[in-house]
Each structure stands twice: as structure tokens, then as C-alpha cells.
Amino acid sequence: MSLSERVSTLTPSSTLAITAKAKELKAQGFDVVGLGAGEPDFNTPEHIIEAAIKSMHEGQTKYTPAEGILPLREAICQKLLEDNQLKYTPKQIIVCSGAKHALYNIFQVIINPGDEVIIPTPYWVSYPEQVKLAGGHPVYVEGKEENGFKVTPEQIQQAVTSKTKAIIINSPSNPTGSIYDKAELEALAEVCLKNDLFILSDEIYEKLIYGDAEHVSIASLSSELYERTFVVNGMSKPYSMTGWRIGYAAGPEKYIRAMVDLSSHSTSNPTSIAQYGALAALVGTQEPLEMMKKEFAQRRDVTLALLNELPGVSCLEPKGAFYLFPNVSEAVKNSSYSTTDEWVAALLEEEKVALVPGSGFGAPDNIRISYATSLDVLKEGVKRIERFLKK
Ligand SMILES: *Cc1c(COP(=O)(O)O)cnc(C)c1O
DSSP, X not given: OXXXXXXXXXXXXXXXXXXXXXXHHHHTTOOOEEXXXXXXXXXXXXXXXXXXXXXXXXXXXXXXOTTOOHHHHHHHHHHHHHHHOOOOOGGGEEEESSHHHHHHHHHHHHOOTTOEEEEEESOOTHHHHHHHHTTOEEEEEEOBGGGTTBOOHHHHHHHOOTTEEEEEEESSOTTTOOOOOHHHHHHHHHHHHHTTOEEEEEOTXXXXXXXXXXXXXXXXXXXXXXXXXXEEEESTTTTTOGGGOOEEEEOOHHHHHHHHHHHHTTTOSSOHHHHHHHHHHHHSOOHHHHHHHHHHHHHHHHHHHHHTTSTTOBOOOOOBTTEEOOBOHHHHHTSSOSSHHHHHHHHHHHHOEEOEEGXXXXXXXXXXXXXXXXXXXXXXXXXXXXXXXXX
């Protein structure tokens, strides 16, 4: 007996692996500084929790349509119109068990064996695995650090072959926090149109943007782009609802309908009560989001300054999301470790600081530090990194 070929090359999520190791050390009684988290540290806002409880008392505890309840899809249409100038009907929306599941479903309905999907690096860890699970091949294009971790249209054009089916754009980015501005998106869009590519636009961090950066959805730039783009978004990051598992995709009806059919035979529907919570998140007060954002902005500024004082460490200013992605290649070179992975493992072992090595994101010179944790923890973390560097 053996595993299917489909799962034989699956690699476990590097972000979850580090979290598991840190938990293990904590359980052994060590004082671990956790900078690996990929989720906001705030609890879900109270009015969202209340809405979910109310829905349970009102009997909304049964199956829902596979694509999600109509009021939620209507609220999503309204959100996309107001925030992104995108006009969709509820038939073009599917609510999934997280944005991750929405992305998974998209790959399942557009990819044939051998199709290629362009993934700019550094990338979110699940993209390549999801492409492979659909029988496709990830093709990596390097978002160079000197270009703010962003790819250029020339690079994309060079990577295109007759098998290229789609490209992923994740702006603001996990892990780098970079944001493509309108002009950059227009230039990339030209290449996508010329080569007839689908665009998967993962916009889950759109609300977590600092300074004067702005979020633009590539789908809003023209009707030709609208017709080939899947806009993916969700509740996890803006509303601190990671455990609720609600995300969504908007796109051309034909493909969304196929995703609904796929869901109907796998997950049936996203959790009913979580959908009512998500509805309250979208239509209710946005004040908790603003508070969370303010807090993230302050943590980003303080930690960024501290990191850039460390010898052998340099960090670009992230414009969005809640991660810092410093380059530690000099620090690693000056240490007794030969790779960033080893350096990160030693940092956890010796100073009990848990963070994620960049290799899992396709950027082996960098590390990811999450600032979805308190300022005290962040300061303590940097202090320990400094001590580690001086050893
Ligand atoms: C967290 C995250 C997701 C998935 O979020 P869900 O919890 O599945 O909604 C998708 N893309 C990126 C870039 C993320 O960081």
C-alpha cells in the first residue's frame, strides 16, 4: 500500500512547523518569544461574536447553500463595490472555508495537468502546493529585494510559455508587506492580457495598510481584466477571525459555478454560524479594525527601527500586512551557520525566539517576523536576536 502520487510531494507548512516547535519548547517550561504567528493577536470583535450566537439561537445551524447564504454574498458584493469599485452579482461570489479554500477551489477548476502558474517570490507558502495538487507546475519569478520584492512585467513575460495558465498577485504581500501601486499593476496587466492569463488576486491584507500606501484591485483596472481575474479575500486577517474559516472569491460566473459544484461535493458549505458572524463583520462597525490597524502601525515602526540597528540585518519598510521580512544574509555569513534555516533553528534553540526562515517563502536570505504580537514581546525578541548575533 502506498500514498497517492498527488500527495507524495506535499511539504508541510513551514509556518506551522515552527509554531509547533515553539509550542513544544513552551510546554517544556521555556520562556519562548513567538514571532512566527500568521494571525492577528486580538480576539474577534464582540459584535461579530454576538451575531454568531444570535444566529445559533435563531436556528441558523443547518446546511446553507454551497456558495454561502445570500445576505452574506450580497454584503460581499456591496463591499467590493464600495472598496474596490468592482461590480459583481451574488452569482459571481462563492463563500468558502477560508480564503485558502477559495484559492484551492480556483486552482481545481482552471488547472489541467501540466499547466504552469506563475508565482512571484517571496510567496505565501500554500500557493505552490495548491498548484501542484491541481496537477499544475509552479513557475517562480523572483521579486528582487532591490525592487521592493516586486516582479516586473519583463520578468513575467520571460517566464511565460505556451503552458502558462495563470499568475498569482498577492498585494499587500505575505511575507514581505509590499504593495503594487496602480501603475505597476497596469504594467503587469498588459502582460497578462497579451498572454491570455488568468489572474488570481489575493487581497486578504487590503485593509491592513500603513502610511499613505493605497490598495488597488487589478480587476478594477479594465473590463478585460475583470473578466480574467479572481478576487480573493476573507475575514481572517481584517477582522481577526482566523478560526472561523470564512473567505471568498469573486470572478467570472462560469468558474464560480464550477467552484460551487466542487464545494458541494467536498465541504458542502462554510459553517453556517460563521457566515452570520462574517455578515456582521462586513456590515457592522469598522472601528475594531481601525484600532487593530493603529496598533499594528506602531509595532511596525518601532520594530523596524530596532531591527535596522542590528549588525548584519537590513529590513525594508513593509507597506502592509503584519510582517517584517529582514535580510539576514550578512548576519548568517558572519556566524558559524551555513544557512538561514540553521541560523533560525539555533536562534530558537539558544535564545528561544521563534520566527520563520525565508526559505519556506522562496527567499532563503530573509526571515519573517510577525508583529501580530505585543510591543513588549517584539522588543524582547529583538533584544534576544541582538544577543544571539553577538555570540
Ligand atoms: C492568511 C492568508 C490566507 C488565508 O487566509 P484564510 O484564513 O484561509 O482566509 C491567504 N493568503 C494569504 C497571503 C494569507 O496570508
